[in-house]
Amino acid sequence: xxKMIMPLCAALAAATILAGCGGKxxxxxxxxxGDSGAENGAVQTETVQAEKTKLTFLRVGTEPERKAYWESxxxxxxxxxxxxxxxxxxxxxxxxxxxxLNTGFASGTAPDIINFTMASMGTRVPLGQYACLDEYAAxxxxxxxxxxxxLTLGSxxxxxxxxxxxxxxxxxxxxxxxFAEAGLNPAAPPANWEELLEYxxxxxxxxxxxxxxxxxxxxxxxxxxxxxLSVFIEENGVKNLVDEESHQVxxxxxxxxxxxxxxxxxxxxxxxxxxxxNSDQNPFASGLxxxxxxxxxxxxxxxxxxxxxxIAMASPLTHKRQATFCGMGFMFMSGETPHKDEAWRFxxxxxxxxxxxxxxxELGVTPMRESLRERYVAENPENNGIIYESINCGxxxxxxxxxxxxxxxxxDAMERVMYGVEDPAAALDTxxxxxxxxxxxx
Amino acid sequence: xxxxxxxxxxxxxxxxxxxxxxxxxxFPAYFVFTIFxxxxxxxxxxxxxxxxxxxxxxxxxxxxxxxxxxKDADFLISVQNTLxxxxxxxxxxxxxxxxxxxxxxxxxxxxxxxxxxxYLPNVxxxxxxxxxxxxxxxxxxxxxxxxxxxxxxxxxxxxxxxxMAMFCVILMSxxxxxxYSMVIFLSGLTSIPDSLxxxxxxxxxxxxxxxxxxxxxxxxxxxxxxxxxxxxxxFSVFEQVNIMTGGGPLKMTTxxxxxxxxxxxxxxxxxxxxxxxxxxxxxxxxxxxxxFKYGSKGQDVDVS
Numbered sequence: 206x207x208k209m210i211m212p213l214c215a216a217l218a219a220a221t222i223l224a225g226c227g228g229k230x231x232x233x234x235x236x237x238x239g240d241s242g243a244e245n246g247a248v249q250t251e252t253v254q255a256e257k258t259k260l261t262f263l264r265v266g267t268e269p270e271r272k273a274y275w276e277s278x279x280x281x282x283x284x285x286x287x288x289x290x291x292x293x294x295x296x297x298x299x300x301x302x303x304x305x306l307n308t309g310f311a312s313g314t315a316p317d318i319i320n321f322t323m324a325s326m327g328t329r330v331p332l333g334q335y336a337c338l339d340e341y342a343a344x345x346x347x348x349x350x351x352x353x354x355x356l357t358l359g360s361x362x363x364x365x366x367x368x369x370x371x372x373x374x375x376x377x378x379x380x381x382x383x384f385a386e387a388g389l390n391p392a393a394p395p396a397n398w399e400e401l402l403e404y405x406x407x408x409x410x411x412x413x414x415x416x417x418x419x420x421x422x423x424x425x426x427x428x429x430x431x432x433x434l435s436v437f438i439e440e441n442g443v444k445n446l447v448d449e450e451s452h453q454v455x456x457x458x459x460x461x462x463x464x465x466x467x468x469x470x471x472x473x474x475x476x477x478x479x480x481x482x483n484s485d486q487n488p489f490a491s492g493l494x495x496x497x498x499x500x501x502x503x504x505x506x507x508x509x510x511x512x513x514x515x516i517a518m519a520s521p522l523t524h525k526r527q528a529t530f531c532g533m534g535f536m537f538m539s540g541e542t543p544h545k546d547e548a549w550r551f552x553x554x555x556x557x558x559x560x561x562x563x564x565x566x567e568l569g570v571t572p573m574r575e576s577l578r579e580r581y582v583a584e585n586p587e588n589n590g591i592i593y594e595s596i597n598c599g600x601x602x603x604x605x606x607x608x609x610x611x612x613x614x615x616x617d618a619m620e621r622v623m624y625g626v627e628d629p630a631a632a633l634d635t636x637x638x639x640x641x642x643x644x645x646x647x
Numbered sequence: 648x649x650x651x652x653x654x655x656x657x658x659x660x661x662x663x664x665x666x667x668x669x670x671x672x673x674f675p676a677y678f679v680f681t682i683f684x685x686x687x688x689x690x691x692x693x694x695x696x697x698x699x700x701x702x703x704x705x706x707x708x709x710x711x712x713x714x715x716x717x718k719d720a721d722f723l724i725s726v727q728n729t730l731x732x733x734x735x736x737x738x739x740x741x742x743x744x745x746x747x748x749x750x751x752x753x754x755x756x757x758x759x760x761x762x763x764x765x766y767l768p769n770v771x772x773x774x775x776x777x778x779x780x781x782x783x784x785x786x787x788x789x790x791x792x793x794x795x796x797x798x799x800x801x802x803x804x805x806x807x808x809x810x811m812a813m814f815c816v817i818l819m820s821x822x823x824x825x826x827y828s829m830v831i832f833l834s835g836l837t838s839i840p841d842s843l844x845x846x847x848x849x850x851x852x853x854x855x856x857x858x859x860x861x862x863x864x865x866x867x868x869x870x871x872x873x874x875x876x877x878x879x880x881x882f883s884v885f886e887q888v889n890i891m892t893g894g895g896p897l898k899m900t901t902x903x904x905x906x907x908x909x910x911x912x913x914x915x916x917x918x919x920x921x922x923x924x925x926x927x928x929x930x931x932x933x934x935x936x937x938x939f940k941y942g943s944k945g946q947d948v949d950v951s
Contacts, residue, residue: 334702
């Protein structure tokens with residue numbers, strides 16, 4: 206008997222450990238229902254819940270004002286769709302979100318609907334993580350009203366994968382007070398490279414060798430450096446860092462090198478070093494830089510901080526052409542969700558004109574429908590016109606499967622350029638070689 | 648004769664029962680160890696010879712990942728940085744921990760306050776501490792630069808300066824960990840018999856000679872324990888690097904685990920990241936064996 210008891214105890218202990226490691230599976234819910242005193246009531250509740258389709262929605266970012274919007278949007282959708290239940294989740298930008306999504310897909314627990322950036326499409330569409338929306342878009346009456354550039358940016362090849370919700374153009378933002386102090390006209394921001402460099406030099410202040418105020422604030426390290434280079438290479442006539450169709454590496458073309466050399470010239474004239482991964486370090490936010498590139502959220506946040514009431518937007522610079530980087534936040538449907546129809550209903554709701562206008566009123570987000578364009582510009586002709594201009598001439602990240610390697614290689618190269626350890630041509634050649642290696646490995 | 652056989656049988660039976668009982672008692676611990684440590688290690692070994700990318704079925708590529716590792720400049724820099732971090736974190740941390748332990752090994756009402764204050768950073772989350780030090784090092788609003796300005800010195804770009812970034816991370820790590828060393832050294836100090844110090848006092852030894860000839864030799868087992876665990880911990884440095892510098896500037900602070908994270912979770916090269924993990928494991932085992940072989944002498948001090 207004793208011999209039997211020992212292995213039984215061991216098995217019980219092991220089973221307890223494994224049960225403790227278990228997730229929130231159905232058996233646990235069933236057990237909880239069975240434990241309740243009002244068994245009949247619990248069974249009824251379970252039946253009602255079983256009729257509801259449960260969706261998980263994960264959005265990128267943790268900003269409180271956006272969280273409030275999303276929670277109210279989910280509540281409004283649920284009120285109109287009582288057969289659906291949505292679990293709202295959020296996670297910060299950058300590596301954390303990528304990791305969360307990767308582990309979700311790897312473990313079969315990916316969210317049904319994902320709000321994420323355009324940059325993710327290059328990697329996740331080929332892996333089948335984002336569902337193609339062509340079938341739904343074909344029957345969607347909102348498609349013809351949608352901004353054409355937004356639909357283009359949400360497509361890979363000829364197939365639509367994302368519905369744009371948050372346009373994210375990089376806008377030239379400047380500090381009018383610092384302009385006035387330096388004898389520059391606050392109503393006349395730079396319009397081209399020559400003026401940018403001239404203004405930058407006039408705005409730099411030094412204390413010995415230390416730069417205590419800079420003109421054009423550009424980061425010297427971090428994962429956003431490729432955005433800054435993208436803006437300038439596109440203004441210099443280059444299509445993107447990589448050609449999405451032909452997979453030709455473009456980041457080391459003579460025009461791209463010229464753009465990097467221009468950024469280096471700005472750095473040599475005097476900049477305050479900062480890491481773009483830590484947005485708190487951005488010298489523009491503290492009034493130590495007179496110009497920088499930022500998105501609408503940055504503008505909104507800075508306008509409530511140390512430089513409140515002193516900042517303004519400027520049209521994208523023109524060199525060979527007018528251009529800027531324009532990221533985009535999309536609604537994606539998971540390729541693995543078994544509830545595609547329900548997920549589309551939520552995406553369609555979020556892309557409706559009423560929700561778009563509510564996003565504008567609550568968050569200042571540009572509506573992406575042509576029918577709302579005039580109304581939007583009329584609301585704030587000074588800034589909204591510039592935002593529309595930036596979205597229209599904006600190009601986003603290259604949507605290629607090796608996009609992360611492109612960003613890493615270009616960020617590393619620009620860091621070497623900014624720290625002066627390598628000249629722009631050599632650094633971008635190294636980046637191009639690394640990218641080409643990734644292309645060859647595909 | 649028959650009686651002797653029955654006694655042997657009885658002893659063997661009792662022995663077996665005893666063994667079964669012991670095995671049953673250790674089974675849960677071994678089961679957890681096998682499932683959560685041994686099996687994952689085996690899986691990592693397997694993935695390291697594949698092109699696993701998290702989503703598609705892995706294909707065996709042999710030693711290709713290991714060959715690529717040798718040519719990977721970023722990985723070689725990370726190995727160099729990890730060794731640098733280990734050396735410059737571990738020894739100052741042990742020295743400061745020992746100093747604090749010796750200074751706090753006396754009777755006073757304020758001692759518990761000091762001991763708690765020194766140990767407190769160790770129980771705090773590395774992520775929280777990294778955020779605090781990020782603010783301390785902030786070039787514009789950081790405490791360090793404010794102090795420099797107050798005393799008329801020029802400010803520094805602490806974490807943005809390639810020559811200083813690693814030392815900034817090291818300083819924070821020492822600050823966090825020396826409290827732990829102090830506590831372990833304090834426990835080592837309590838095991839040293841007072842009779843040795845009394846005898847030394849009778850012989851006219853001053854405090855320094857007492858430390859050199861009694862305290863330090865008697866703390867060798869404690870130091871050895873801290874050395875081995877410190878090496879293993881330092882080899883796996885990641886959170887502070889990821890939060891404070893992201894491995895930069897110019898990869899001056901990237902470490903092996905940071906590279907594993909980047910390759911595995913951001914570039915989806917799980918096979919390659921697994922190869923890095925295997926190399927890190929081998930490296931940790933080798934160094935630990937080396938320390939056990941050459942660093943554990945004098946552990947048999949008997950003062951009874």
